[in-house]
Amino acid sequence: MSKNGYLQIHDPLKPKGHAVGIDLGTTNSLVASVIQGKPRCLVTDEGERYLLPSVVHYGKDGGVVVGARAKRLAAEHPTDTIVSVKRFMGRSPEDAETRKLGAYKFASTGGKVVRFEVAGGQPVTPIEVSGEILRALKRRAETHFSAKVEQAVITVPAYFDDAQRQATKDAGRLAGLEVLRLLNEPTAAALAYGLDKGSQGTFAVYDLGGGTFDVSILKLVEGVFEVKSTGGDSALGGDDFDRAIAQRVLEAMGHTDSAPSVVAEVLAASRRAKESLTEAPEVELTVSGHQQVIRREDFEEWIRPFVQKTGVVCRRALKDAGVTAEELDGVILVGGATRVPAVRRYVAELFGREPLGDIDPDQVVALGAAVQADLLTNADRQDEVLLLDVIPLSLGLETMGGLVEKLIPRNSTIPTAAGQVFTTFKDGQTGLDVHVLQGERELVEDCRSLSRFTLSGIPPLPAGLARVEVRFQVDADGILAVTAKEQSTGVTQSITVKPSHGLTDEEIEQMLLDSIDHAEEDVQTRQLREQRVEAERVLMEAERQISENGGLLAEGERASIEAAMARVREVAKGNDSHQLKEAIHALDELSKPFVERVMNQALTKVVAGHSVEEF
Amino acid sequence: MAYSDKVIDHYENPRNVGTLDKSDPNVGTGLVGAPACGDVMRLQLKITDEGVIEDAKFKTFGCGSAIASSSLVTEWVKGKTVDQAMTISNKDVARELALPPVKIHCSVLAEDAIKAAIDDFKKKRQARQEQA
Amino acid sequence: MKCWNCETDTSGSPFCPTCGKIAERPAGTSHFAIFDLPLAYDVDVPALEKQFRELSLRLHPDRFAQAEAKERRLSLEQTTALNEAYKTLREPTRRAFYLLKMYGVDLEREDTGTQKDMPFEFLEEVLDLRESLEDAMAAKDLEQARKMATDVEARRKAALTEAVDMLRSLERSPSDEAAVKKASHALGRVRYFTRFLEQVEAFEEEALS
Incomplete structure (x- = not known):
């Protein structure tokens, strides 16, 4: 089965090659694979060690540079160098997250999808930028194995909504990868721990990355990982800590509306200051001739609102899972931002125990993804372990002017399905609007619109006689398909709607074609x-x-x-x-x-x- | 789902929310519930001795459709006679609000609430006549 | 049901007994049948969990990631049904509502005209409770709301116990109309109390964040 759009001949005798696990992070990305039974992060040829900074630089000549080298160019070319692109995946230019402090230049093309103005050509979308990161990781793996790598498990924050997941999957396609599975990051982390320790019990995974926060409660029994609940905030992370420092620094510098290059520089310096504060009680920040002492005490005060926000999410996740903090067998920390001492203290207090941290929080997600990739491609291992994941957000339909009727509640184990019968309101009505939403709120405007379509071809009947069943099916990737069937006359019509992230299938196809050219560049x-x-x-x-x-x-x-x-x-x-x-x-x-x-x-x-x- | 623009308005700014004096002989109180969602609706009508509905108040604890349904019927019944009000059916409410089948029970609730309130008023009047 | 692959009768089992391929489930297979359980309220939950894990290990789409399209679709369908059945049977309240539905009273679908005849006094009480909660919420009195919730939770449990007793008696005499009615009234109360508790939870969450 080729999901890449180009022909592949399946030869059962030919080994499938290496399947990899990819942690596509806001700040850094990693690729890992199971080698001789153990998951290992793959090291780059460029001496960057495990972490590939998730930074993509677009040069004037149309060249693309990814990773540490691109990161070094960020100060010099702030708007041609895209950092933290994950924040923009599946988001529209109007999203609050899109408008946070940052050195980006958005193309004013309108439409639902964010586009960055960069040097050397057309504006690029977050999907394309992420595609470049994935391609770099794929190359890294291919160099390591001296063989083609075409299958991958890519991790996403558990709290990613449907559009964000679709966007991630498409980025994988652009990079020439068959995405075996989108795996929730906390689940991946638990998988890495579970296999390492052969443990049983109920665990909380607290994952504070660069741009996203996730918490999951998992139960591990006899090789089955059952996610009991998950919660999070896809717009909260260590980057907010950097911005908290940067804002104070910019204020102190007397800048109100700073140039992108200054913002980028201040953000970078703020990040370094944050990292130093893990060890040091205070640190001197120097940027563009401005100096400022940042004390850990102040820093902790500035980030307190963000840290406390995670507590609300954790308590809800515990309640949804039906367990108390005391009943947990362990708390796992994931994500670079959990290195911040104030975060560790908060987590320990919240769950009433010291969190586990023996696997490097930067690597643990990629290692888990590699394990899952191995499980999905290696028939010998299939009886050992299984993951049962959940959907993070409720799915519903607009039922009447602006109200949402939930069809599938959050934290339902996937795959799952639900149906709802609708009818016509006017005599002879032949079309029916269906509006699919994701979120917990009662009003349509507070939820995320996934898809809106019209079912046409309903036989003209008196009002209320037509019967249209709208069915939601969520697959094991957490991706939704909506089918509408008219059943009153035995005439059945089905439409399968793929929720979009603002890009049409044609646009994706074109990008795919472009990327194949690009990939074949020697x-x-x-x-x-x-x-x-x-x-x-x-x-x-x-x-x-x-x-x-x-x-x-x-x-x-x-x-x-x-x-x-x-x-x-x-x-x-x-x-x-x-x-x-x-x-x-x-x-x-x-x-x-x-x-x-x-x-x-x-x-x-x-x-x-x-x-x-x-x- | 042909959406009515008024609907959201009935939900966000419900009309005639409140209470009338239960002991007033001219006030009929209807109380209905919906075990499907665990919601309750109280509808009160103040009816003149000539049988004209001069005021209507409701209190609904429930979903948006239930609130909108009760808000809508309180607007409709004002100025109507008791007999006219009895002819309001849940279908009228459902059509006006474009309720999908799963929410039809909200309109049924509203219809039942009117009937129950009028019933209560009639019982009171009968009791008064018997006393007199 | 015939096996799509070898045409043997699969008699509703998840895998074909002859060729071992994943099978089609007949439409309308009950949640109890998926776990080979009789239609009865009492379920050994730890055993159910174990069975769920074992079935998941064999049926989940991850097991068919490299299989043919047909098998992948059947795996998706069967796992979807398995998850739904597990969710329903694992939880006592959901299980009770589902059983009542098997006796012909679907409290989820009121448009079919079933059951809105709760006693007037009870509805009045619910309205009073909801009004008091509304007052507590307006006054941001979390303490008061929690106190009310403790009381309502106890009553919810009592109502569920009553419903369960009726459902158990129905297992012995399935055509006892009065028992069905009692069970549906008791579960109706459970629903009203649950709704109340949900409101308190929402208020708590709002107050804490």
Whole structure:
């Protein structure tokens, strides 16, 4: 079965290749696979270790760079470098989450889908940006195995709604992956723990990532993981902590409406400050010549509202699962933001026990996804473990002007289905509007609209005689299909509606075609592109240092550095990526002593209470 | 589902919510419930000695459809005679509010509430006549 | 039911006894039948849970991820039905409502004209309760609302016990109309009390967040 849209010949004798698990995170992404019976995160060839920063840079020449290199370009090219793209998956430009503080330039194309203006071509959608991250991870896995990798389990926050799930699945398709399963992140984490410990019992998974918060209550008995309840907030995460710092810093700097480059810089510095505060009681933040001491105490005060918000969600999840905190056998921490001491303290207090953290919270989700990928593709393992997941949000229909009738309540075990019979209100009425919604509130405007369609072809009958059954079927991925059948006359008509995330199937198809071209670009070209971008960055940095700190150059140093720069420029025009890499390396080496002097001077100035003038 | 624009308004700004004096001989009280959802509806009518409904109040604890149904019928019955009010059927309510089958019981509730209130009023009047 | 693959009679079992392929379930298979249980209120819940896990392990779509489209569809259908049955039977209140439906009274669907004849005094009491709760909510008096909830919860339990007694007696004499009526009245009360408790919960959640 090919879900990729292009022909694949299935040969039962040919091994299926390696199936991988992917944690597509807001801040970082990882790929893992089960190797000799154990899940392991795969390391990149670029020395970035497990975490691939979820950052995508679009260059002027149309080249795309992903990961740590793209991250380094964020300050220089804030709007051409997309960070935290996960926040925008399946969201419209009007969503509150879309409008939070950030260095993005949105294309004003209208429509339901967010598009970013970037260098080197057409605006890109979050699906395409995520597709690039997934493609980079796929390449990483292929390099590791020296073989094609085509099947993956991708994790999503449990609280992702249908549009966000669809968008993630489409991103997988764009990357040339058959998405075996979308797996909820907390469930993945539990899977990683469960298999590691062979444990039984009821566990809470507290997952605070960069942009999303999830909590799930799971029961593990005899190899069956039953998710009892899940809850969360798909617009709450460690990024909010960064923004909490950044807002205070921007205020202190006297900025009201800052340029994207300043915002990006302040956000990056805020993130570093947050990370340092895990160990240090206070930290000095320096950005664009502005200095500010951030004390842990203050930081904890600023993030308190966010942390407390997670508590409300946890209590609801416990109640939905019908268990008390005392009845739990353990609490599992997932996500980088759970490193924040205030979060750990809060969780310990909330659940009345110290949380487990022996698996690296950054890796645990990817490891669990790898386990699930192995379970789905490896027939030998199928009797061992099974996951029974739930839908996070209720599904319903608009029943009368603006009110929602729930058909499937949240936390129903999937797959699940429900039906509702509707009728006509006018004599001879032949069409019926069906509006599908997701959410817990009673008013349509407070829920998320998944799909709206008209069932036509109802035989003309007196009012109230036609019988239209609208049926919801949620599959094991948590994705909904809606079918409407007219049954009064024995004439049956079915429509299956796939809820959309603002992109049409045609648009997805086109992206798919484009991405195939893109994917087939050979390794040589890609490396060259990446090196060119790197060259640009290194040259800019060198120029900046020379113009700012020219006084620190030793005799003759300027001339030799400038010669090395000229060499980089020259080679960048050619097509030899290896040569370019060497030229860049030479420039780096040559300017090292100079850069060290610049650093030392900056430190001295800081100590003396001066500030470096902003460039 | 041909949506009526008025419906949401009846839910968000229900008309005639309140209580009339239960002991007033001219007030009839109807009380009905819906075990399907556990909702209750109280409808009170103030009826002149000539049998004209001069005021109507309701109190409904229930879903949006139930609130809208009761709000709608209190508007309809005002100024009507008792006999006219008795002819209001749940179908009229369901059609006006475009209720789907699963919510038809809300309109049935409203119809039953009118009937129960008028019934109560008639019983009171009969008791008064017997006393006199 | 004939097996779609080898045409053996599957007699309603989840897998074909001959070829072992996943089978089609006859439409309208009861929740009890899915677990091979008699139509009776008393269910051994731990045993039900165990059976649910075992059936899930064999029927779940994950087991058919690489199988043919037909088998994937049947796995989806069977697992959907299994989940619904499990949810209904595991929980005493849902189980009682479902059993009552098997005796012909569907409290979910009032448009069919069943059962709105709760005693007037009871409805009056419910209205008073709801009004008092409304007052407590307006005054943001969580304490008072919780106190009321404790009382109502006890009454809900008592009503459920009464309904269960009737359902058990119906197992011995299924055509006892009076028992059906008593059971439906008792479950009706359960429904009103449950609704009240839901309101308190919603209020608690709002007050705490």
